[in-house]
Amino acid sequence: MPIYLYLDRRTFIHRLHPTVKILSIFAIFWSVYWVDSPISLLPVGVLLLAGAQLTRAWPNFYSLRWLFILVIFATTLTWIIFYRQGKPLFRVGPLYVSRASLEYGFGRGIKLAELLATSVLFLSTTKVEEFAFGLSEMGVPYRVGFAITLSFRLVPLFIDSALTVVQAQSLRGYDFDSGSLMTRVRRYVPVTVPVFMGALRKANNMAMALEARGFGYSARPTSYVHYEMRPLDIVMLIGMGLLGAAYFLIYYTGYGAIARR
């Protein structure tokens, strides 16, 4: 079970200031927000692929390949059902296949995949502690940053315990794949109860251990890792600013939209 996406590669992207990395996420999210057509999303896609190549983060993308495929496919399909614009090429049941609905659906899929890819790239190159440091540099309270750090620690623990619970219950004849929707929901109880009870116990133990280790002593604890802004960080920031501005311009001029023919 992969616990963190972080890959210890020490490329120039890894070494960027954490705040710059966080702002870069925002810039990319901002950019794809404004446009819909697949073609206008292409530059960001190329940028992300280049990022994956530069950081050698392919293993992470490979292990998440089905998620990417699913996101693109399911989104496209959904919008072909609901986006009923343009002249239909053909219709099958609820599917309304037109050039516009195809473009719009596929664009949406690509957009989601790009958001996902940005996050994967960020997590592949940023330690959780760096993330927290970046947030605190941006003025986010220490406790908020720390809560994010901690959630990264906890999620795998809970997944682990959920897997064990499923195994334990399956030996008692537990099978949540059968029955009607309501039975299925009820069938989750034997898994969710032990997992949540375990989580509560763990959370209490953790809170105790945290305080015993001095958590809460100071509102702004020191940080033993420290990052200075370097020229490359500034270049990156400017580049990302330009990207965001360019995409706003594409939106403003109407080039990023879908033709509703």
Add this chain to the structure above:
Amino acid sequence: MKSAPESQAGFEPGGAAPQSASSAVTLEDVSFTYRSAQRPALLNVHFNQCAGEMIGVMGAAGTGKSSLARCLNAIIPEFEHGRFQGVVRIHGRGVDGTRVCEMAPTVGMVFQDFEAQLFSTNVAHEVAFAMEQVGLAPMDIRARLGPALAAVGLAGFEDRDPTSLSGGEKQRLAVASVLAAQPSVIVLDEPTTDLDPEGRAEVFDLIRKLRDRGLSLVIVEHETEEMRECDRIVVMRNAQIVAEGPPAQVLADTQLLNECGIRPPGLNLVLAALGIHSHARSVDEAEAIIRSSLHLPENFEPKFDLPQPDGPDAGSASTGVSAPLVEVGNLTHVYGGAVKALDQISLTINPGEFVAIIGQNGSGKTTLAKHVVGLIKPTAGDVRLAGRARTGLRPAEAAALVGYVFQNPDHQIFAATVGEEVAFGPRNFGLPAAEIERRCERVLKAVGLDGMRDKDPFLLGRGERQRLAVASILVLEPKLLILDEPTTGLDYPQQRRMMGLISELNRAGTAIVIITHTPWLVAEYARRAVLMRKGRKLFDGAVRDLFAREDLLGSAAFKVPEVTALSRRFGLVALTADELAGAIRGIR
């Protein structure tokens, strides 16, 4: 008894500690009742610890050991709320009103649950954590990091992910992260309960080193052998301290220990059974005491056959007549395409057997058991149950042949009542209501939970929850019951009760396989042992034969019980204290 070091030189413990003060910790007439509880967890407790002293706190579950420990860094009453009375002083200074976090530079605390006390994604960050919290400058943090990691033997681990460490390493990391804040008192609350023997040994080696550095140590612990090295032992019962003194005095009183739910050290049990009221710190010492007390000549090595215990002292080809319950043939399992967890294992389990599977963590014990119950599919080889291929059995058929009780009962308990919990399995398999009722009644009686049918399982104690977990598998009436570390987290009386239950089931005809790390459990209860190392089977045969093979056990980092080690000095392989004492009396 080792005397407490006079100075605290070496690790520069806590700046707040006035060097002149001889008391590190004082509790004056402390009582505490948890908010939701009826009875007090601590009642008029007086406790004093000299600087540099190593104190062991022992007692059965729920007697107030952990509560005592939690008073020392203000978790009681600042984190755990309730009615608190009395005074706690650290280095002569009252801690009334001090927040838990403010205690970190003075009193460090290591908990049992190592998963819940590691918060970071790499070892260096983990150690830096407490120092960051108290506002140490980054330069100073870096200066303390190295020594703290070196002190626990984790130098060079800085970039490792804590989740990738072994249990012992995780617990040592927790100690390092506490140590870095340079407290003068360190409290360890059952630090080795969840560890295998290797991990335990690592942690106790470390504890010895900390003592040599002049730190004041309070250790809450169930196992007695390791506690012999304490300067003083405090015994708790019913929220009070009922005995305290040097180990030679407290641990020699086997009657007191039994009354307080503490397992007496095996060596002392042998001495007591021979009518010698004394305390042995090691096998060497026990041998010397016995030889001198009983006037045995130095070179006296009797030729003496031990009486065979009842039942077949069986090897793998035991009861013979009926067909085997489990046949594992050339089983290999590879995790994630790389790690060979099982390597060509073959194993047969016959009806009515009592088998212990032993070996270090990662030796493949649990993986093997999970193959038998079908939770994992083999990479190569096959598993047959009652002569049929495991894969060809329907879930209900398999469940009627083999049951598996997970280590942690909380991984399966979910129902609103004990009765519902037990009925869950048979209902899933579609048994008729009358049959379910009959089985529930029988099973709850067998595990001693009859009369608790309508109770909320979450309100039961750990020992009761463990028995409930056994009941909820037992109700499927398997012919073989596999229990993964059934005594972990239980105190001595609960361990005895659990093992008594398992033995009874075995006598009634259920075959038993236990996976365990605890040597005396194997010695006293199992008849056949399977020793595993790195996915291979090193030994399969009678427990007594295995315990005679020190070469094999050594290579798998398994220590025989001290009683057995002592018996070897007299040319025997005894499994229990009574057996050995009887044999020696026979010699005389």
